[in-house]
Amino acid sequence: MENQEVIQIRDLHRDFQVGSETVHALNGINLKIFQGEFVSIMGTSGSGKSTLLNILGCLDTPTSGEYIIHGTSVSTLNKNQLSELRNRRIGFVFQNYNLLPRTSALDNVQLPLMYNPDISSKERKERALHALEAVKLADRIHHQPNQLSGGQQQRVAIARAIVNDPVILLADEATGNLDTRTSYEIMTLFQELHSKGKTIAFVTHEPDIATFTTRTVKLRDGKIILDENITQQSAATALAEYEKNMKHDQI
Amino acid sequence: MGIINLIKISITALLRNKGRAFLTMLGIIIGIASVIVMVSLGQSSTQNVRSELSSMGSNMIMIMPERQMRGGVDVGSGNSLTQKDLKSLQNTKYVRYVSPSVSSQAQLVFGSKNHSGSLQGVSPDYLEIRKYGMASGIMFTDEHVRSNAKVCVIGQTIVDELFGSGADPIGKSIRCGRVPLKVIGVLESKGQNQMGQDQDDIVLVPYTTIQTRFAGNKNRNNFNMIFASATSEEESELAATEITYILRNNHNIKEGDEDDFDIRTQQELLSTISSITEVLTLLLSAIASISLIVGGIGIMNIMYVTVTERTREIGLRMAIGAKQRDVMLQFLSESVILSLIGGIIGIFFGLIIAYVASKFMNLPYVVSQSAIGISFLVCAATGVFFGWYPARKAANMDPISALRYE
Numbered sequence: 001m002e003n004q005e006v007i008q009i010r011d012l013h014r015d016f017q018v019g020s021e022t023v024h025a026l027n028g029i030n031l032k033i034f035q036g037e038f039v040s041i042m043g044t045s046g047s048g049k050s051t052l053l054n055i056l057g058c059l060d061t062p063t064s065g066e067y068i069i070h071g072t073s074v075s076t077l078n079k080n081q082l083s084e085l086r087n088r089r090i091g092f093v094f095q096n097y098n099l100l101p102r103t104s105a106l107d108n109v110q111l112p113l114m115y116n117p118d119i120s121s122k123e124r125k126e127r128a129l130h131a132l133e134a135v136k137l138a139d140r141i142h143h144q145p146n147q148l149s150g151g152q153q154q155r156v157a158i159a160r161a162i163v164n165d166p167v168i169l170l171a172d173e174a175t176g177n178l179d180t181r182t183s184y185e186i187m188t189l190f191q192e193l194h195s196k197g198k199t200i201a202f203v204t205h206e207p208d209i210a211t212f213t214t215r216t217v218k219l220r221d222g223k224i225i226l227d228e229n230i231t232q233q234s235a236a237t238a239l240a241e242y243e244k245n246m247k248h249d250q251i
Numbered sequence: 252m253g254i255i256n257l258i259k260i261s262i263t264a265l266l267r268n269k270g271r272a273f274l275t276m277l278g279i280i281i282g283i284a285s286v287i288v289m290v291s292l293g294q295s296s297t298q299n300v301r302s303e304l305s306s307m308g309s310n311m312i313m314i315m316p317e318r319q320m321r322g323g324v325d326v327g328s329g330n331s332l333t334q335k336d337l338k339s340l341q342n343t344k345y346v347r348y349v350s351p352s353v354s355s356q357a358q359l360v361f362g363s364k365n366h367s368g369s370l371q372g373v374s375p376d377y378l379e380i381r382k383y384g385m386a387s388g389i390m391f392t393d394e395h396v397r398s399n400a401k402v403c404v405i406g407q408t409i410v411d412e413l414f415g416s417g418a419d420p421i422g423k424s425i426r427c428g429r430v431p432l433k434v435i436g437v438l439e440s441k442g443q444n445q446m447g448q449d450q451d452d453i454v455l456v457p458y459t460t461i462q463t464r465f466a467g468n469k470n471r472n473n474f475n476m477i478f479a480s481a482t483s484e485e486e487s488e489l490a491a492t493e494i495t496y497i498l499r500n501n502h503n504i505k506e507g508d509e510d511d512f513d514i515r516t517q518q519e520l521l522s523t524i525s526s527i528t529e530v531l532t533l534l535l536s537a538i539a540s541i542s543l544i545v546g547g548i549g550i551m552n553i554m555y556v557t558v559t560e561r562t563r564e565i566g567l568r569m570a571i572g573a574k575q576r577d578v579m580l581q582f583l584s585e586s587v588i589l590s591l592i593g594g595i596i597g598i599f600f601g602l603i604i605a606y607v608a609s610k611f612m613n614l615p616y617v618v619s620q621s622a623i624g625i626s627f628l629v630c631a632a633t634g635v636f637f638g639w640y641p642a643r644k645a646a647n648m649d650p651i652s653a654l655r656y657e
């Protein structure tokens with residue numbers, strides 16, 4: 001399984017037509033992501049990070065270029081097939097969690113499986129419980145979003161993203177709404193998932209968050225300007241360090 | 252997505268906003284309830300008229316004289332029904348009972364009490380034709396008719412007015428002008444008829460008695476009317492044809508000339524009244540269904556608001572794999588579920604209101620199964636029709652911009 005390509009992108013363009021002007025949000029991207037990688041996608045605001053992630057997640061289709069996910073060429077698929085692909089092979093985590101209000105954590109996590117008719121309601125519940133355990137929220141399964149902290153809500157969202165056992169987990173500024181401490185906690189969780197074999201692509205513009213990944217891809221004006229493997233820092237250690245400093249500051 | 256998951260998703264979505272769901276349903280509830288009330292009251296009054304008419308004798312036939320014009324000259328006098336007609340109608344195939352009717356206004360006096368009413372001169376068959384029963388005593392007989400006997404059979408109202416309720420008037424004599432009439436029987440009470448007339452305010456006397464003894468009567472040999480009764484309800488029309496034939500023959504009416512009499516069967520009356528009440532019911536239901544349309548527009552309105560409000564939810568569902576069809580069906584089934592539940596509640600309330608109203612108006616309570624069935628279908632159709640555009644709007648959203656929606 002090692003070194004298998006999960007994502008393969010060749011000369012990918014994404015243009016937006018705004019009035020009479022064309023915005024080249026992605027301008028010739030070549031990228032491969034392998035099984036088991038933890039990639040951070042960096043870049044200034046407007047550099048095309050979200051656009052790239054949306055295409056990776058099959059929410060958006062490229063203007064030109066080729067995108068192959070897990071052996072499937074996306075350009076050959078119709079809308080329904082894209083939906084199915086998202087449902088079976090992709091997990092999304094958003095900056096603003098996007099949980100259904102007034103719906104328990106358990107039901108929120110089950111949601112993707114509701115759109116998969118092959119999964120029985122029993123299996124659905126089991127898998128949702130399992131996913132909530134993996135994000136350490138086994139004791140909060142009946143809580144509704146407004147009864148959970150931001151960090152906990154993001155954990156529910158992560159559980160929802162992994163419940164369908166996706167080939168790649170996509171996160172767009174997943175720590176963007178969280179304080180430093182909670183961000184470290186979430187990153188610890190992502191590292192755990194990564195160590196269990198998940199492939200993750202993670203958009204962030206915080207350099208210290210990027211150090212918890214194994215590879216950084218930097219965008220500018222829709223082009224990749226840097227793509228390098230980095231030494232992964234432990235988020236758990238950073239969290240411990242941070243808490244020690246906080247205690248120190250309080251004294 | 253399976254149908255069970257679809258319904259589950261829709262119901263949980265609706266339960267997330269119970270108050271609004273209820274308010275949305277309110278329009279449908281009111282619409283369906285009013286349709287149910289209108290239809291069932293319409294049907295119960297139709298039924299009421301029917302049973303009223305058949306209690307009067309559903310195979311009754313009334314024959315009335317009619318002025319007849321021939322070449323612009325009035326040749327009939329409106330007194331065309333005679334003793335001869337009566338005789339010939341007694342020997343027919345489809346007519347079982349015949350009774351003439353002549354009436355006379357009279358002041359009825361007994362002791363110090365009096366009551367102004369009318370005497371009705373009939374033959375003994377009249378009882379059968381009009382479905383009157385005897386409460387006590389006997390009906391006068393053909394012998395009384397032959398002998399112009401000074402006897403009468405009276406209704407309960409007359410008993411109450413002249414003798415006091417509970418009194419036994421049999422054997423006593425009522426004075427009508429100068430003529431004393433001996434009471435030989437009392438009719439069973441029938442109450443009021445559909446038009447509010449008191450059917451117990453009645454004095455029956457042999458028709459010959461009226462013709463011979465009540466001088467005010469100008470037409471000694473003619474009848475105001477002839478009542479007949481067909482052998483059965485189904486044979487009413489045959490009987491009417493037969494009577495027409497006989498009377499035309501008796502009156503020497505040439506082919507092509509108009510009848511000098513008018514025949515009304517109870518069947519005709521029944522279908523006339525039924526068609527009137529049916530049109531009325533239809534009209535009222537049509538008015539009531541306007542509120543159903545308003546209810547449907549209410550659903551559409553709320554569904555639009557809901558779709559806009561839940562833009563992010565829609566984006567999310569699409570992002571995690573909902574197909575356009577899934578989103579469309581979700582919102583469609585939400586509106587169908589809303590209108591169906593509203594419909595069920597509406598039917599329930601409609602039936603209760605119809606029940607109370609029919610008790611209040613003294614009508615029989617009719618549960619119209621067809622109205623319930625149609626209401627149900629209309630609700631489902633309303634849900635689909637008014638949910639369609641909002642659902643399509645939801646399904647056509649772009650997931651990326653939907654997810655970004657604030």
Ligand SMILES: Nc1ncnc2c1ncn2[C@@H]1O[C@H](COP(=O)(O)OP(=O)(O)OP(=O)(O)O)[C@@H](O)[C@H]1O
Pocket residue numbers: 016017018023024025043044045046047048049050051052205
């Ligand atoms: N739907 C759209 N229509 C027109 N232009 C768009 C659209 N989406 C993105 N763009 C443009 O594409 C470029 C890249 O946008 P993108 O959202 O990918 O940036 P980003 O790197 O995610 O920025 P941020 O860090 O602020 O989230 C921007 O210039 C943006 O204006």
Ligand SMILES: [Mg+2]
Pocket residue numbers: 049050051
């Ligand atoms: Mg972005």
